[in-house]
Amino acid sequence: MITVDDATELATSALTATGVPDTRARRTAELVVLADVWGIASHGLMRLPYYLSRLSAGGLRATADLTVVRDTGPVVAFDGNDGLGHWQLAEAAEVATRRADQYGLAAVSVGRSSHCGALGLYATPGIRHDLLTLVFSTGPAVMAAPGTATPLLSTSPIAAGIPGGPRPVIVDLATSAVARGKIAARARAGEALPPGWAVDANGAPTTDAHEALAGMLAPLGGAKGFALAFLVEALTGAAIGPSLATDVPDMFDHDHDPDPQQIGHLVVTINPRLLDVDGQAPQRMARLAANVEAAGGRVPGSNRTMPWDLDGGQSVPVADELVAELRSWSCGTLPNRHQRSNLHPTAVREERST
């Protein structure tokens, strides 16, 4: 357990030690720590050593800039030049809010970027501006088409920010049935998987957790999830590029540390006040949330602390071992391959709310 402020300092100095400029390192650190605060440990500090390792090996360029490829006003395309996805997508999301404030809606792409952590993080600038936000990204191929055995699509995540209710809503979900971490947890516990979670290496449905880990994730609800994932890949990998999911190296395989991921991200922001037929949208949003709660349900993703409400003194659960590892990174003493990565982000059991 350390505080948010201490965790942010620690992550910032580990990133600056690998050459990331201070402002960008701090912004990235804040996003990584916020994922931990949100309970998404697999995308929190536990993931940082993998970024640091890639920064050292050149698969992430510490000094990469975000350069403008195209700017029409409501549409901006950035080239990430193989930099860290976190600060790059955060910057893109900020630009998208300013442009939507000006034009009513905006789309901002970041091509040739890298893993950005929890996608819902990038909905918070839109929420601050009272904008509807949609965020899409891609990653390494881990899902096959139903009935086939070749990994083609990433978990194809979708995130959204919905302002206007009693609390901001952040929807954040992979279009795979479950995260790989849930399968790893079942494997460790020696438990079988429910049907529909995964397929084996031949593409056949399996409830054996070990076969599933050697196989692929199943798309959410079968063909529908695959169609959604295909849409996300079309919006990111294909439309933005330059990598399709099938080209993106796995960041957990250190042999690929020198290979850039070249991931495409997309943010779309819309001013909902412009869509409203009768000026009653805020009341309807409040009623929608109230209806869910009155029925005994949970409004999805409404329990997340917004960055501007974060208490720097609050505790973040972080293993001592990880703190020690990050300290050695921040001192410029790189852990060797056998010391690092004992804490594998896909092996964490977490309850992530969509």
Next chain:
Amino acid sequence: MITVDDATELATSALTATGVPDTRARRTAELVVLADVWGIASHGLMRLPYYLSRLSAGGLRATADLTVVRDTGPVVAFDGNDGLGHWQLAEAAEVATRRADQYGLAAVSVGRSSHCGALGLYATPGIRHDLLTLVFSTGPAVMAAPGTATPLLSTSPIAAGIPGGPRPVIVDLATSAVARGKIAARARAGEALPPGWAVDANGAPTTDAHEALAGMLAPLGGAKGFALAFLVEALTGAAIGPSLATDVPDMFDHDHDPDPQQIGHLVVTINPRLLDVDGQAPQRMARLAANVEAAGGRVPGSNRTMPWDLDGGQSVPVADELVAELRSWSCGTLPNRHQRSNLHPTAVREERST
């Protein structure tokens, strides 16, 4: 079996007989028939008697105009004034393509409208303009939050058009696990449901098809599907309005024929050439589709005939009974309540590709 041209004539004259102006009747008829051509019979001609019944009773206003509530250039909000969803959303989609051609992207809402049939129909104008298109709509509440028993959200459909591949891709899916028609078909066949399709009237998961029909649809993949459905409802029912799903009358209940549905629809169009980091997006889209096919998979929604490629002489499977019913509508002889609606759209077994 009748031809596309004959089916379109028949549907057009049935609609004009209830007072719908000719151009709008024809446009609506073309969309309804295209749903049949696409194999989505539940949203094809079989659904038309329900629209006609609502037009006669006043729940649909035959002469409703589409009026501009707001127009900022890239964002347009329309009021549908309780008119037919089909021609209204088609017009909105056309406006969205023209505005995206001009501004790079666009969002067009239609508030106070009505059921629009198969949502994927409204992705075709964007495909013709080489635009990425996202379409969202709402409808009567048929899904509860996981673990609860109050219907709160509609099937919350999402459609998308993806140009640029070897064939246009239209993704079109409800965020419920399955359509109600699939449950009805199992009930008729006396078969049990797979787990995850539905809940009973108390919100408990059920594999009994009859309990499911008296209960609710389950969201696609549980909590994730509910989160997606909530997002769609936020984008349509809440942001556009004026009805939330919980306010939308069921169009299969003739007691509600006089009650307007007041549904909100949203179309977002984006010029993908503006997002592209390296000018290689068309090649990547072709490669993505080729990868799926090389693996033995099916590119979702790539088997749909675009309206401009439709052969008016091709056959549409329509029951003689339905043709007779539509003929009597087109002659102004309204079938009485006991004659009509033997062909219930939710009772059709269809293989709908997402």
